[in-house]
Amino acid sequence: MRSAVIGFALGVGFLQTQAALPTVWLLCCLLALATLSIAAACKIPYPYLKSAANLLAGALFGIAWAGLFAHYYLQHELPPAWEGRDITVIGTVDSLPSYFEAGVRFTFAVEQALDQDGESPVVPGRLALGWYRAAGQPPPAQVQAGARWQLTVRLKRPHGNANPHGFDYEAWLLERNLRATGYVRPDQKLDVKNRQLQAFVLSPGNLIEVLRSRLRQRILQALPEHRYAGVLVALAVGDQNAIDQSDWEVFNRTGISHLVAISGLHITMIAGMFAAIIVALWRRSCFTRAALPLLLPTQKVAALSGALVALCYVALAGFGVPAQRTLYMLLVVALALWSGRIASVSHVLCAALALVLLIDPWALLWPGFWLSFCAVGVILYTSVGRSPGMALEGKTRLARWRSNLKAAGATQYAVTVGLLPLTALLFGRVSLIGPLANALAIPLVGLVVTPLTLIASALPAPLSTWLWRGAHALMEQLANFLNWLSALPFAVWQAATPQTWTFALALLATLWLLAPRGWPLRWLALAGWLPLLLDNGSRPGAGEMWVTALDVGQGMAVLIETADHRLLYDSGPYYSPTSDGGSRVIIPYLRARGITRLEAMVVSHADNDHSGGALSIMESVKVDTVYSSLALNHPIVQAATDHRxxxxxxxxxxxxxKFEMLYPNLAYYPAPAAPGKFNANTVSCTLKITHGQQVILLPGDIEAAQERQLIASHAGQLKANVLLVPHHGSGTSSTAAFLAEVEPQIALFQLGYRNRFRHPKQQVLERYQNLGIENFRNDSDGAILLKFGDTVSVDTYRNQHRRYWYGR
Known part of the structure; x- marks a missing residue:
């Protein structure tokens, strides 16, 4: 059974790395072949050969299962012909709405799409929608889970930023069967069509979401203006949107972010505590006439009560992967006890693994899956078959307490050390103070804060309010301690995402270090971590220059690198008060590459799609010098240590x-007290970088007038192999005279998918194509990767990282 499950996981993982799906016919053949292989394996008398046959059969079944699952989800794709068109749909809100400053986001289950001008729209069954407030109007706060609405929406096919080491939003949408995203049309002429038809539609899913929504509302209303109220909401219902981004950074640096969510640890603790209470009451029923243990054994009652509590808590959490894994393990243990079978821990873990991947074949794409299962694997490796330690029978309560504390400390040490290589691979950094922070946070959050939060959820006011305030006070004190720990200079070890060989070496070293006592020279295993911890990441070779045009949506961000120097041109767009191109795209990329310092950052001008991420970058990465055309009182200028x-x-x-700034002239800057609205595009910093015989020109958002000024002041000096297309391909830029002066062979279009400005304009795109200029676009190619040497080579992230869900 275990070998078949491992093969199944390998097959699912193999399928998720493919650029295209096998045909349904081929997948059905694999499914039939897997069934025959399992039947044949049952008759093989040799154990090792039987395990190999089961492994192969499991792998074939995993490929077939994940492939058929993907085909079923992908067939609900929004047709390209219906992108960007107004569609009126009727359906229900089937998720917990997420409110933010500009509106609300939610998942919408479509029941009916109304005909549009005689056509019948083809709309996926589930949509990810945003409803943004119109200017001068309050946000649409009336959206509630389980309500039926008629909405006029504008949709697009699933699309996300595609960057190395970045979050795969398109895979995330596919996993949740969200085959289109969009927004509710706020136009006044259409408002009459956006109306609630029914306050609540009864279904199990809607009932759970309503309970989650009401509980969230109760907590937030009971703790107004309390900073960590969002943490209590996350512990109660799994919604983390109310946690401040700065707090997340502290939790990540101290290694306790797994506690600020409904994780397997929380579920196990809550289920165990509830089962212990039920068992205590059940056993003491012998003092009454009930004598319940004679009717049903205490062990079965404990297993049943723990499993039921875990099921309720996981439902309240929204069925995250770590929560699912714990639930399935508890259910398997409960089933084994009720059936009279003794289940080994490895069988329980494999059963949970099979259930998770059967229900969600994309689960293994996410860090939570690997951290969850590997943590249990480490515990098994360091406990099963080892010396059981001191027997507790006949010992004093203090001795038992010391023994349990020692065992808990050993487990925490094993998990921290065992997950170190995986943490470095997934996140590019390791919290050195994590063991200390977890030693305090795990018992406080798991045994006090979380139970108080859940108990208060079942109580009426004012009792619930008192308990929530007590839980918040404890969380606040813990956060103060974590803030102090996080500020320590040695709190985090930052390293580049490890290469395959350094990760494999560190993994072997970890197994060696955690081997049983008596294993020879265990301390030498520490040397196996050195290549991983000291890896500076990939770097351009001598005489090379790398240019990466990151996919930040509708904005600009270009990283220029040599072996020892790095410059960032523009910082991506501003998305929301808690998110921008810097925090969402650029910083994760720099961290994964092991880049902790930029010699220079150029912010071409003040528009948010170019300057939106600068402050986030300056808070996370040391920036020696900032070049910009910003006003001297601009926050970016004020935050820079050296601004020019x-x-x-x-x-x-x-x-x-060689770096040359070609524009603007100082005379073009407006006077500080100049009246009227100023167009920041007219002073976009235009940078020319020469590397040997190769040149790249970065002109920001200059327009036709500025192009003419450049030609007049730098005639014959604008020749470049690579051109960052001015103003994202706007119709006001890329004039024929400018392109004739630059004579680029390669043009980089940095723009967002189906952006509201409709960049690039068709006439501009045709102008580049007619001149034989090779075009690359972030919206279709993802990040664009150029290597400058004797020649210029170009590749794209979507080409390097092809996956079947990209649909290209």
Whole structure:
């Protein structure tokens, strides 16, 4: 059974790395072949050969199962012909609505799509929608889970930013069967069509979501203006949206982020505590006439009560992967006890693994899956078959307490050390103070804060309010301690995402270090971690320059690198008060590459799609010098340690690279007290980088007038192999005269998928194509990767990282 489950997991993992899905006919054949293989394996008398046959059969079944699952989900895709068109749909809100400053986001289950001008729209069954408030109006706060609405929406096919080491939003949407995203149309002419038809539609899913929504509302209303109320909401219903981004950074740096969510640890603790209470009452019923243990054994009652509590808590949490894993393990144990079978821990773990992947074949794409199962695997490796330690029978209560504390400390040590290589692989950094922080946070959050939060959820006010305030006070004190720990200079070890060989070596070293006592030279295993911890990541070779045009949506962000120097041109767009191109795309990429310092950052101008991520970057990465055309009182200028206003004539050199600022002239900057609205595009910093015989020109958002000024002031000096297309391909830029002066061979279009400006304009795109210029676009290619040497080579992230769900 175990070998078949391992093969099944390997087959599912193999399928999720494919650029295209096998045909349904081929997958059905694999499914039949897997069934025959399992039947044949049962008759093989040799254990090792039987295990190999089961492994193969499981792998074939995993490929077939995951492939058929994917085919079923993908067939509900929104047709391209219905992208960007107004569609009126009727359906229910089937998720916990997520409110934010500008509106609300929710999942919508479509029941009916109304005809549009005589056509019948083809709409997926589930949509990810945003409803944004119109200017001067309050957000649409009346959206509640379980309600039936008629909405006019504008949709697009699933699309997300595609960058190395970035979050795969398209895979996330596929996993949740959300085959279109969009927004509710707020136009006044259409408002009459956006109306609630029914306050609540009864179904098990809607009932759970309503309970989650009401509980969240109760907690937030009971704790107004309390900073960590969002943490209590996360512990109660799994909704983490109310937790501040700065708090998340502290939790991540101290290694306790797994506690600020409904994890397997929480579920196990709550289920165990509830089962212990029921068992205590059940046993003491012998003092009454009931004598319940004679009717049903105490062990079965404990298993049943723990499993039921875990099921309720997981439902309240929204069925996350760590929660599912714990639930399935508890259910398997309960089933084994009720059936009179003794289940080994490895069988329980394999059963949970099979159930998770049967229900969700995409689960293994996410860090939570690996951390969850590997943590249990480490515990098994360091406990099963080892010395049981001191027997507790006949010992004093203090001795038993010490023994349990020692065992808990040993388990925490094993999990922390055992997950170190995986943590470095998934997150590119390791919390050195994590063991200390967890030693305090695990018992406090797991045994006090979480139970108080859940008990208060079942009580009426004011009792619930008192308990929630007590839980918040404890969480606040813990957070103060964590803030102090996080500020320590040695709190986190930052390293690049490890290469395959360094990760494998660290993994072997970890197994060696955690081997049983008496294993020879266990301390030498520490040397196996050194390549992983000291890895600086990939770097350009001598005489090379790398240019990465990151996919940040509708905005610009270009990273230029040599072996020892890095410059960032623009910082991506501003998305929301808690998210921008810097925090969402650029910083994760820099961390994964092991880049902790930028010699320079150029913020071409003040528009949010170019400057939106600068402050986030400056808070996370050391930036030596900032060049910009921003006003001197701008927050970015104030935050910079060394700010220089960019202007024509600036030049500096680094190794084989020469940097020249070609625009603007200082005379073009407006006077501080100049009246009227100023167009920041007119002073976009235009940077020319020369590397040997290769040149790249970065002109920001200059328009036709600025292009003419550049031609007049730098005639014959604008030639470049690579051109970052001005103003994202706007119709006001990329004039024929400018392109004739630059003569690029490669053009980089940085723009968002189906952006509201409709960039690039068709006439501009045709102008580049007619000149034979090779075009690359972030919206269709993802991040664009260029290597400058004797020649310029170009590749794209979507080409390197092809997956069947990209649909390209």
């Amino acid at each position: 206003r960019c202007h024509d004539g600036q030049a500096w050199q680094s190794e084989t690279m």
